[in-house]
Amino acid sequence: MTPNFKATRFSQLKAGDLFLFPDQSGFAVALAAADPVEGEIVMITLGPAPEKAGRLTTGPQENVLSLGNDYELRLPSHPAGWSVEAPPADRLCFVLSSHGPEPSGQTPYLRAMFGATQTGFRFCYLDVKTGRILAFASQWPSPYVTPGGICGFAVEWSLLTKETKPRVILSYPAPHGAGSLTGPEGQCREGD
Numbered sequence: 001m002t003p004n005f006k007a008t009r010f011s012q013l014k015a016g017d018l019f020l021f022p023d024q025s026g027f028a029v030a031l032a033a034a035d036p037v038e039g040e041i042v043m044i045t046l047g048p049a050p051e052k053a054g055r056l057t058t059g060p061q062e063n064v065l066s067l068g069n070d071y072e073l074r075l076p077s078h079p080a081g082w083s084v085e086a087p088p089a090d091r092l093c094f095v096l097s098s099h100g101p102e103p104s105g106q107t108p109y110l111r112a113m114f115g116a117t118q119t120g121f122r123f124c125y126l127d128v129k130t131g132r133i134l135a136f137a138s139q140w141p142s143p144y145v146t147p148g149g150i151c152g153f154a155v156e157w158s159l160l161t162k163e164t165k166p167r168v169i170l171s172y173p174a175p176h177g178a179g180s181l182t183g184p185e186g187q188c189r190e191g192d
Helices: none
Strands: 006-009 018-023 026-035 040-047 056-058 063-068 071-074 093-098 106-114 122-127 150-154 157-161 168-172
Touching: 040 168, 056 106
Parallel strands: none
Antiparallel strands: 006 063, 018 026, 018 063, 026 040, 040 056, 071 157, 093 106, 093 150, 106 122, 157 168
């Protein structure tokens, strides 16, 4: 059976798992993330609804369809798909960060938002390889930190199945006329 979906409960997901969950308009796509501050698995909705994309929330206590880590993140190969400056908060993006001179030190992060509407949203970063949100408990006023090193912001990206002929799970921005998800700040150390 392809793609390799597994019917399960949200509580059974591991950090970094990609899954589909029931939403008002059908199913939505999200990533499970380990939040070291709260000590629990949370979710980051990716789409297709743009008003919910990139928000860090508690997971649904219901059944989900999980792909686990059986997916591929495809970053853009053309210059227009990248930005030196961090995009506005309402644009979902991935950050490619270099932690040193070695090519193996490249780490992709999903930029997400946490907080309440009254106090304003702030950024946090999910390490795509480990499924953990970058945080230091002693950091004040926010334990969530930004990636270090040299950064580039992928303002276009796709999540694909890992099959002989990969299929698109979700693209950002969505192709014109397909779905409701629409397109995605400069130094890596952006201010909150």
